[in-house]
Amino acid sequence: MAWLLPLLLVAPLGGAACLALGRSRWTPRVLLASCAAALALALALVARTLTGGAFTAAGGWLHVDGLVAMVAIIVTAIALPCAWYGSLYMPFVAERDHTDARWAPGRYEALLLGLLGCMLVATAANNLGLMWIAIEGATLASALLVGYYRRPGAVEAAWKYLVLCSVGISLALLATVLLYYSAGRLFGEEGAALQWTHLRDAAQQLDPRFVKLAFLFALAGYGAKAGLAPMHSWLPDAYSQAPTPVAALMSTALLATSLSALLRFFAITAACTGPAWPCGLFALFGALSMVMAVPFLLVQGEYKRLLAYSSIEHAGLVTLAIGFGTPLAVFGGLFHLLVQSFAKALAFLLAGSIGRGAHSRRMDHFPGMLEASPALGTLLAVAGIGLVGLPPAGTFVSEWLALAGGFASSQGVAARIALAALVVVFLGLTFHWSRMLLGRPREGFADPLPAGSHAPMWALAAVLLVLGVYLPAPVRALIEQAAQVVLP
Amino acid sequence: MNLLFPDWLPRSNTVNLLAGAFLLSALYAAAQRRLLAAITAYQWNSVALGLIAAVVAVVTGARHIALAALLVFAIKAVVIPAVLRRQAMRGGGDTVAEPFMGVPAGMLACGGLVVLAFSQTRALFGAGSSILASCLPVSVATTLVGLFIMVSRRRALMQVVGLVIVENAIFLAAVSLTYGMPLVVEMGVLLDLLVGVALLGLFVGRIEETLGDTDTTRLTSLKG
């Protein structure tokens, strides 16, 4: 409880400070400090949740349970390395591309922290309206970040992102309204019907017709935000155009946040109409996303677009796993949501160093990384292992747990389709990776960033690999609590 | 609490009337070739929305709805159209929206969407509760129409118009179904909407300065 408000406030305050500081050598430090503080507070929150269980705060506006704690950890634990890397990367880019000439100083940091704050609020919000507002805020902040470099591509990507996500968001608002209405008669005091906890507890009495309608709109709306096919179209453009640290954050933290928002609706619907119906829809969209990503992963020239499609595939896998509805699958899905974030963030951060070093975003322009730069090459290999899900990366275990739960469930067909998709994706990704890692390196490739920029990536890699061979009890308990929230 | 079942209200007919006007203005916007005309249509749409809000406020006597109505008038019927108009002027005056398909075909499509929306949402209500009976279908229909506008127009600004129409529709649902959400929420929603439109305007500007005009069909450099 005591940890919650500071956690939500530290980021916005830091952002304001950055804005105030402008171009000062303190600005990056403030960014790092607030990210670190957020991570520390999130850890404290997890400890609180594990010991004390779920609790509601701020007069029912905020609510913390396993899912919240887990997503908060994902958000903050990814934000810190990204910010760390960015503090080395963005200045380099600025002086190479003169971006800051067109851009008020300190605003990158401010926007990043604003995004972080919005995501945390959206995660911890109990009031669905508040959650909606926070996610909309996150969308706006990230849209500005996507357009950070004002080159045509960036503007185009930002425009598509903004338009598509705004539409999605407004559909989500309609969903919120419908849910609110479906419970309108139940609760006396105004606004109680917007509180997720109330709705969950009273799910049985809700009007299923409206709940279903609400879930459909939420699926389309927040689904678009989470990048589920076929609402995913904005995603490759945005991820490939956004500054590297931002892309890393969006493909992991923002994805987790939007999914958790969707999961709130899912939980209520499952409790109201019985799990079969929403599970079916989840499985459908999950499998669709995985299959849809396959061709773009097979035939792809750009590294960051490849990662974008891979994150569509992973989001699909998580959704599908939850759609399976068996405890094992849900556990696997949430575990995958957690562990894939580290793999993806690592892969995106590498895009910065390697892409800038090779002056290209095309994969065939940086072969032989293992030889060109053993450190980056090794990290790239680890990232690849994590993305395709090979041991000892944690994604291996999570993927198989998710599918293992699936084979047993009523959606065995979807599980088999997903397995096939995974295999083909493996073919595609291993092909691209074999070309990036091996072969004769290009002349004059050099890691453009100081060696310190490897540290955050090593940290991500370490977590990824450790979670593949050992799952500490607290993490396991956390994931189990989160699974409890999704499907009690 | 019986306020929630205002069948006996004579005013419900006015609400129905306004809801019809709301939908019509949306369709009118969808039928426009000219940008400024579409913006005007949106303005009427917002006015209808504000009136509905006002009526509901009177009916229920809920203060925050009255406030919401005022806000709607202020923001949706005045500020946003102004912003959009300024953009449109900067974008070369009374430009043409250049629809992909001709107006009649577009109208047919919109009609189909409206029918779909009504058929899917009517079923949700019993014979009674007339306000709801008209408003939710209208709002869903308008949502689809707004989306259709976004799909079928080349101009960036037209897509903004479609988007704000969608927002209106949802706001209609909020007001009519639930007699308004908690005030704070509505504030936030409106604020976000405002910022969003401002941002969209900003990016329309950027598109112009990078592409030289606002034909969004040219924004296809990122593919595959």
Next chain:
Amino acid sequence: MSLTGLDGVLLAGAVFGLAVAMLLPVLATLVPSPPAALRHAAPRALAAGSCVLAAVVGMRALAGATPPPLAWWPGFPGQPFTLGPDALSAPFVMLFGAVGAASFAAHAPIGSERGASARLALHAGFALAMLAAFTARHVLLFLVAWEAMTLLSAALVAHDTRSSRGRGAAYVYLAISHAGAACIALALFTLSAQAGSFQFEALAATYARLPAAEAARLAWWFTAGFSVKLALLPLHVWLPMAHPEAPAPVSAMLSGVMVKAGLYGLLRFAWQMPGAPPAHWGTVLVLAGIASMIAGALYAAVEADAKRLLAYSTLKNAGVLALAVGLAALLAEAGQRDIAGVALAAALYHAVGHGFAKALAFLSVGEAVHAGGSRHLDHLGGLANRMPRTSIAALVSTLALCGLPALSCFAGEWLVFQSLILGYSAGAGQLRLVAPFAGAALALASALAVAALVKLYGIAFLGRPRTAEAAAAHDAPRVVGLTLLSFTALPVLWGLAAPVMALTLAAPLGALLPDFDAARLAGEAGFTLLPARVDGSSIAPAAVALLVALFALLALAWLRGARGQRRVLRRAPSWTCGAATDTRAQYTALGLTKPLRLIFEPVLRSTRELDVLEEGSPYFARRLRYRSAVPAVFERWLYQPFVQAVVWTSEQARRLQTGSLHLYLAYLLATLVGLLLWGR
């Protein structure tokens, strides 16, 4: 970790030893200036020692001492990981230990410091994964080990990061193996879901209780998956690509042990767990085995790359294994369980015997290739006089792989023939049709393999060196040479003491065919090998070896008597009918088996082109260029079309993402409409 009994300690020692050996070189790179011993010598010795421990565990398990499995809970859902050999995995663990020890002892550091320690670390990790794969008793652990085994060996295949051949090989290997692993995992998880447990014991219990149709479906999934590792036609393409590219010590483990992991999987998951293999399983395996045998031997015979040749010979022997297992299944299906036992014994015995021989072959040929500076046989030659230690090992392994009596590959094939004949005369169902062809195929394949291996040793080690490097070749470093020589004992022992050794397979045989009495495989005093029938035929490899030696000595004595004490041996230039020829007059590797290539032209479809570079007189061109290649049939006609189809489809599908915002909005609208229409 629960340590119980000597075996538990030994196994734990092996596992931890390999783990440390894997981590040491990595950690050493973190130290600013690590001592060389820490980077290579120490981990190498440690790994070799751990493999010896593993071998001991395997032998004790063969003797019936199976420790309660080690348990460790990594925190994932489900039961703790359990690790321990049982009767079935025992022979494989023993094989792994023996070959592993040799391959680490022979793993001399080559090239850059960094590369060498990286290779060693990967090698140790690969060994660890393989040990875990053989001893895992837990679904998740098994899959982790299985995939790690593939991944690490693929990394070793691509250890030369600049070689595009290595990259292609590693990719094909990874891709096909992963597809296979997916089949395995599908079956395993379906099973564990029904069992509600990840433990093999529970799986077996459930598996046996499943309705026949479902059990059969699972068994076929397993078969598909493990056939990839066993490299049965047409899933074999990765093997001749990948095995040669790895460093020689690793190739030894790949060909000698890892291929047998496929056999282990087939026996464990398609036979032991369900109690009996599904219908037609035997027939399919026999046919696949026949095809693999002949293809492997044929391609080996026309191959000129030393290590590829050995890889193809592995393909041939994998075929023999599949044939034996298939026969066993057919016989068991027909109720001839004692003959089925003979076939199974053949499979297990040949698995180990071939493992020894092939590992020795790869180690020694690897040394020769390293010394001669090329894998191409035509760049070697005359090494026997330059690398005596290596050439002895190479000779023994070559003769063993030829299936010559009293060496490790003979007894297995003999048992196959026995089961063929007995099964035929027992009139066992389809066997009456299959047996003759199987016999013919086995005989043909062996004869072709003989040609291939004679070429290998004859061209590389005998005659005159064909290049300066080969002429300047030196024998392997002392440790490696002694390793090779001492490892030579294993294939010899496995051949000479066949009857005794066959008895040691009683435990695994009992695990598969409970009512089979393995003691009947050996005759009186363990001197003769029998097909489990007293009235059948028998062989005594040791006796044969003794007789040959005896008569050879008699001949020596006779000559001594015939010619007294005159000096009789004189060295002189080779006699070429009076002409003085240089080394190029020797037959080339391609030339040596050209007649075979011509005979089997219709199958091989090899391409030959001859162009005259410099005309001399009309009948004698001064310089010619002769090219000859045997096309890769399966890649061209089976795999390339598939890949092309997939890529083409993807190209088409990419049109979904045209970049048009309106289209994307239309997707959203359509989704919404669809949901409204059919969502509820």
Next chain:
Amino acid sequence: MHAGAIVLQTVLLVALAPLWNGVVARIKARLQMRRGSPVLQRYRDLLKLAGKETVLSEHASPLARVTPYLMLGAAVTLCTWTPVLTTRPGLAFAGDLVMTVALLAAMRVLLALLALEAGTTFGGMSASRHLALSALAEPALMMAIFTLALNAHSTDLARIAAAVEAAPAAWISPSHLLALTAVWIVVVSETGRVPVDNPVTHLELTMIHEGMTLDVSGHHLALLEWAGAVRQLVLLTLVANLFLPWGIADTLEPAALGLALLAWLGKLLLFAVVVALTESLTAKMRLFRVPEFLGMAFLLALIALTSDTLTRG
């Protein structure tokens, strides 16, 4: 354990091996209206070679010095379990059909390696041809005897002989005759006789077996020659006693043994006549026709096997 029988048949085979060649040569000479060399000439040659100085190529490896002894050792070992006079050869437990074929293969391998020792053109050439032909001959031989083994339910040579003898009807069964033809072709090629090879020529374009020993001299050559002779006689004995087991003794009574000895010698003489006739009547075939010849043998053997399956299946 009748050690006597073992020693007897071994000595018999080893001693008579060179003689058979002499007999064939003599018959040929007579057919060509020549007096020909004396029947015992071969023994004299062997003794002379054994006494001669041996020249070894400077490129030869230590293996080259061992091979000749191993060749002879293997050949003689074959004699210990081949049924010559009786269906109860003593050492049957040590070797059977498969072991016999494997030992023959071993000799082939050693010979091919020996040919490659000197690093000369002829060695490689003949080794190459040798490998190609034996790659077809070995399976054909295997198949042919396999046909009998299937009927005898055993790969034990003596049992096969006994089984064939016990079932006279089997002698004229199509499969039996086909197998006999196949095995005869194999024997002809294995022993390097016309029409596959010509033992007296040294013309490099045609020679196969002679080329492999081109660089071998002195006592090594003597050992090789003798080993070849013994191997040839063993093969002939196998044909004689497995396919046409008339007169072979089931017991060890002297009378039966004597009869068996006569029958055996008679069959060998018959073979000699046949070989001599073919050699003087037919010409050697082109080298690249030989594979077809052997392929035919393989095919015949396979047909024999399958027809057997179909008729008795």
